[in-house]
Amino acid sequence: MTSKSRLIPPDPGPFGSLLRRRRTERGLSQLELSHLCRISTRHLSFLEAGRARPSREMILHLADGLLLSFAAQNELLHAGGFAPAYPVSPLDSAVLAPFLEALRETMRRHSPNPALICDRRWRLLEANASARYLFGQLQSGGEETNLIRLLTDTQKAADHVANLPDVLAELSARIRLELLGAGGDEELEDLARRLESALKRHPRPAASLRSPLTPLILNTPSGRLSLVSLIAHFGTGEDVTIRDLRLELFFPADEATREAFLAFSSEDPGQPTV
Structure with missing residues (x-):
């Protein structure tokens, strides 16, 4: 009995199991992570x-070596029996007010070009008039506000987005990269699976040479619009919600699109869409 018990490995517990999972998600061996963390x-x-x-x-040191997001660091601390290091403030809290106002001011200045705010799970939080016009056509009067779901769940997306396979492939690559730091975010993993499934229905054509930027080409009542986008987020602020906010600014990729946006109303650019 004694000899058998020595063969049973100890229970790694929630922290050990989670640490191993995060390390393997990064594709790191124990040797590689120990070198990164100098332990x-x-x-x-x-x-x-x-x-x-x-x-x-030590937990925070390992999390830093794994390049985990604030939310994933909190999860690792919880598994180790410690309180979270980073707060998660509600969107309507006073803490977030100056950050949201900075984003809204940027959206106002960006009009008449489209601009929107979303969180790390791609939920649309706010948008200016042009963005509401464009993405409202995907919603088709529904209440769905998740941009990935809108692009993967309905036939409307295939009708509205002229280069849907390219857009899906670009988003899939981006989410796979985000998952590395997200630390097992189940909702983000579900969105990644949805994109993979959508890509099977709308495969990207093989190409020997691709553009350095993947435009978003939309079929609209105003004609075909071509856009490129820039995504920005706060690199300061030790709050999970602040770090999760994303500002996406869309720019015309051709003169026809530029003229179409000049015709859009730019009033009231920052109203919430949810």
Whole structure:
């Protein structure tokens, strides 16, 4: 009985299991992560196996080496039995007010070109008049505000987005990259699966040479519009919600699109869409 019990490995516990999962998601060996974090491979092995208990500082050190998001760092701390390091403020909190106002001011200045604010799970939070006009056609009067779902769940997307396969492929690559830092975000993983499924229905044609930028080409009552976009987020602010906010600014990719946006009303650009 004693000899058998020695063969049973210790339970790694929630922290050890989660740490191993995050490491393997990054494609790192124990040796590689230990070198990145400048700790011994033996100690890392003990942490993953549940044979050593991590300190709060060690957890944050490992999270930094894994390039985890604030939300994923909080999850790792919780698994280790510690309180979160980063707050998660409601969108209507006073803490977020100056950050949201900065985004809204940027949207106002960007009109008549489209601009929108979304979170890291691609939920549309606010949009200016031009963006509401464009994406309202995808909603078709419904209440769905998740941009990925709008592009993958309805036939309307295939009718509205002229280069849907290219857009889906670009989004799929972007979400796979975001998942590395998200640390097992189930909703983001679901969106990644939806994109993969949509790409099977709308495969991207093989091409020997692609444009350095993937435009968004839309069929609208105003004609075919071609756009390129720039995504910005806050690199400061130790709050999960602040770091999750994304501002996407769309720019005309041709003169016809530029003229079409000049015809749009630019009034009331910052009203919430949800």
